[in-house]
Amino acid sequence: MGQITEYKDQDGDIFRVIVQGEPPAGAAAPATRTIDLTIPLLEKNDRRAERNRTFFRERGLLALNLVSSPGTGKTALLERTLDDLGREVKCAVLVGDLETDRDAQRLHRPHVSVAQITTGSACHLDAEMVARGLEALELDQVRLLFIENVGNLVCPASFDLGEALRVVLLSTTEGEDKPLKYPPIFKSAQVVLLTKIDLEDRLSFDRAAALENIRRIAPQARVLALSSRSGEGMAEWYQLLRGELLAR
């Protein structure tokens, strides 16, 4: 194990560095020096995420990070979930998009606190944006926090938000092989939802093949098939959420 040093970056945050192979003190420094290091590049985000996680745990909040391509039905799933479950379990939503508060407007309900995070050009939410977004939410009595990530199947994979569960959505309109094409995000999922199954027949979607692809890439994930429009499979989704709440 090498020597451990702490640094401050421009924002005053401290990060740790493990240095190996440093030239011995007193020895003449060679013209070119090579040093081995281990500096995690996302450590700052990971530390904020850990802080968020502690905050959620202390408040007894179940935080879910919903990730998918654009147009998979994240907002539709939340609309239905807030209508069906939102009175039984107090919910709050943080919703991320590049621009507009259209999703926040769609999700607006008298019994639900909703805040929009507009990321500008950023293609994902990070732990800091979530921490700031939380300040805009009314969290009294809230047990379930949905964080709707920016529609993107690549970048959000790298950013822990402090969530308890990462929920990755795959819709029937995207085709059966999506998990094979985007392994990192599916491998990081605790839950995978196959959405828009009401369109299955019209699209000649092969559900068994899709489920097999999900299982091969993400054997760790619990998988549900549902339709926010027809309501099929929604009861199982609520059951999963209730079970997670009980376990906390």
Next chain:
Amino acid sequence: MHEVGIMSSAMTAVLAEARRRGAQRVHRIVLRVGTLSGAEPDALRFAFEIVAQGTLAAGAELEIDPVPARARCAACATEFDAGAGLICECPTCRRLSGDLSQGRELELARLEMS
């Protein structure tokens, strides 16, 4: 597209390290990047050109050391490399594993400076 942000934090660490050691120039930077890290080597290289401009690390060589995905089998505890398509099937008992032991790395690993 998040590679610019990742390279910026890499550059913060590189410059802090170089200054602390009184270096005048950084010649080579080695990153360890896991195949499941979600960061694209080409995009990292592109971002590096931008964020290194006007710094001690301008013109430095960026080396990206790929880290293959590895998983552990829950049944027989074998550790194995992910197969084609990043599917983690245990070579001994054929069970699929979601328990990754490496492949998500995103680290600054080495610096050459003078």
